[in-house]
Amino acid sequence: MSTYNFEEIFESKLAKNEMIEPKDWMPENYRKHLIRQISQHAHSEIVGMLPEGNWITRAPSLRSKIVLLAKVQDEGGHGLYLYTAAESLGISRDEMLDALHTSKAKYSSIFNYPTLTWADVAAIGWLVDGAAIMNQVMLQRTSYGPYSRAMIRICKEESFHQRQGYEAMTRLAFGTPKQKEMAQDALNRFWFPTLMMFGPPDKESPNSDNAVKWRIKRETNDELRQRFVNQTVSQIEYLGLQLPDAKIKWNEAKNGYDFSEPNWVEFKNVINGNGPCNKERLNARVSAHKNGEWVRAAATAYAKKLENETIAA
């Protein structure tokens, strides 16, 4: 009889870049960390449908309307992939939904900002999905198999999201002076909230340390944020818009741009429920769940009836 050292097996798998699968032994904190991260990621996809859904009926053309519908449908799908990935860790869908509806679980702070104009929808596709992709490309190589597989699928679908946003932004930026102004205003309002999406600075990030050690994340919040800024500045310049931060400046020494830190007090406030749209978003989710109750009850009854018919036959 040999005795296994489970922790050693787990560590050696990580060291060899092997994936951890649902039935593998894993430290309790690894499981907890993943449940928190994946469920919050799922909630973000679902809540993220709301700010854009707000514009489906008012999209400026039939083309932009079908594109937006397809994008919002994708976000719903991404939420579903992620929920089932989290469920493989032993938490039920109901528990996760309950945590969202009672504010025990968080979702990305960005979706607590309003979409005031059509340019905001463009800015979300370009900037918010751009930032999300940066994070998600990294997560394709995360150490937990089901999460990694969900991310690979999501990344495949996501690149159209950013491109359609940038295309819509281009139309506004090269349109009438009024449209260009609208584009600038959306950029100015969404810039810092987008930078916040990568999470608090490394020196203050409570969850980063283990996440990197366990290869759940492979890059830190600050590294991803820096890469996003480096990539986005030239996209802003192409649009002929003004940089939303006067401190953005190329720094040869670090081979990247310097830029201002987002307002982390605002970030904490929004995360803790006091952003411009927190209440509205949560109410929309809770009422959608409540209003769907009769559908779930009917579907359950129908499934039971089918089962009984099969047994009787």
Added chain:
Amino acid sequence: MSDSQGPMWEVFVQKKSGQPFVHCGNLHAFDKEMALQNARDLYTRRMEGVAIWVVKSEHIVASSPDDQGSFFEPANDKIFRHPTFYQVPDAIKHM
């Protein structure tokens, strides 16, 4: 795992006819028909397949990673199951 969203189902998609069905993920649905429709909406929005299988997750029987060693060990020392184990005279082509 069954909850207010209905039981969990596993989804297998065949990319092209003649190819194997490959597991691509899972979903919740209340009955077979709904599982199939949800699978189409969730996993084939971009022509990812030409056919789908769905099966309730509780019907999947899986090997355990803890037994991986002993479970697959019998195949370890049977190199004679591979064609390269055998010597074929140089004069014989195409075998």
